[in-house]
Amino acid sequence: MKNSFPQSRYCVAAVLLILTGASAAVGQNSAESPQLGGGVDPTLTIDGVGRAQIRIAFPAADVDSSLTGEYLEAAREVEQTLRDDLEQTIVFNTQGPTELAVLSLTGDRSQDFEQYRSLGNEVVLLATIKPEGDKLVLDGWVYDLPSKQSILGKRFRGTLAQTRLIAHYLADAMHFQFTGRPSLTLTTIAFQSDRDGFQELYLMDYDGRNQRRISGHKSTSGYSDWSPAGDAIAYMSYFNGPPGIYYVELETGKKLPIYGEGVLNISPSFSPDGRSIAFAHSSQSNVDVYRCDRTCTQPLRLTTSRAIDTNPSWSPDGQQIAFTSSRSGRPNIYVMSLDGSNVRRISFEGNYNDGASWQPNGTNIAYSSREGNKFRIAVTNLVDLKTKILTRGPDSYEEASYSPDGLRLLFTLRRGKESQVYVMNADDGSDWRQLTHQGNSSAADWSNFKQK
């Protein structure tokens, strides 16, 4: 994507100052959300837990008057996508046309900026959408309101099939400008669904849009794990008889076997450098955790207990592997070194815990913790081993997976025989959004940030 505007760096320092406070607040908040009764709250509760945010005015985009038909529709989708993105990035607290309607804007930029500021806004986003050949061009400028200086100017150009993408790119650029980190808007979520008859692998955008199937094994396939570079997904499938570990290159769609020996190979997890894979294997009897390089000619056995050792998850620093073991009589989460030594138990909630997902900064591990016949998403801090339950409600909440920024958690909501993928805030379990609606969907895994 081309950027034809020089990036102004005025005011960035001031805004970053605000933001430093914001990220600290996001990291340490631990209040439990009282309003979760299992229902899905569609509105953000950002301010309710005291996070600092950038207050941004985003008046109606300036859509070129020559646009008609599908191009006009696409332009509207660009704007709406951008609004949705800003709402979901946590960092921004946006006032849109509805909130700004109380103002009597003059068209004079200096006066209008004062008016935006009068409603408490710190910055403003001005967007224009216009045609260029058969493409749409989205220009976004962000101005600091007190100084009236521009902070960011970006141009993104795309076909009608890329309308959501160009909005995601602008939201990502804004997020990076204010936080120094990429946003989730360009990330992708892998999951499994039976919507087409068999349990197959699917991908969707971070916001649940653009859901597409990427396997056609006509068997039972799933429990995928993204490669750290985002170019491939490792997964399990029964299509060749006993469950084996496979690998799909997303660019080509090519599927390659990684390991299919013995009678069981499940739950692959990439090392953070992408060179190794941990998985659960059984040659004929007991299930143990193994690891191997990408060719997987000689997997190394890491666990030797007579109990079940399964479902490994590689730590973000690459030095440890979390896994599930029934060595205490019931399944619980343990952490070990790469050679299988230094095993320590980290889950003590209830009597059945499985499905470890590491927070990318290595602070917490999220997992499914059983209470009665249902599961809740639990998060254990690895320093003090304190555990927090994030979900409370009548359904079963399972299969947690952290977003690459560590701020959101994917999970599966099971109600009776139905299961769907949801996302919520990772610190307090607030702001639930349902991402899948078709068939049964589950076991979602969040990609890393997109490499640019």
Added chain:
Amino acid sequence: MNMDRKWIALAALMALLLVTACKKPEPVVTPPPPPITETAPPTDVKPETTPADLVDATEQKPPQSLQEIQAEAEAAGLLGDVFFDFDQSDLRSDARERLDKNARFMQSENGKNLTFTVEGHCDERGTNEYNIALGQNRSATAVDYLISLGISRSRLRTISYGEERPFCTESNEACWQKNRRARFVISGGN
């Protein structure tokens, strides 16, 4: 040439006669049905031998399919599945009794050439991923016990389906118990 034709015509005539003879069998006394144990539900008994087949005793019976052997052995109580407690893969006493019977069938004349796949299954209450591992341990526990009774490991293969292929889909204990099993499937032989 002429002679050949004559022979062909004669052979054809004889074949026709034979076929006609076969088509109109003499009524004979139907042999008593094979013994069925009380435990076998009647739907499991397939009426695979029609009276017409039984008339010509010299006719070769088609070899039984593995599914037919399985259905017959199950109906006769010779082969059966093993059930487990919640979250467990240890063998209960009823499971060992069942496996003792299965082992006798595997060593019997009818069963000694057969190979088996032992499928591990779980109820819906665990996590899906852990249940695949638990199902493996269930089938492995059953296989290990059979090996201790003298059955060769080479005749037994395990596969776990976890909770992915339930036998019963209601959410109650009666149904869950049906799903916590090691299922014996004849996979080859004879």
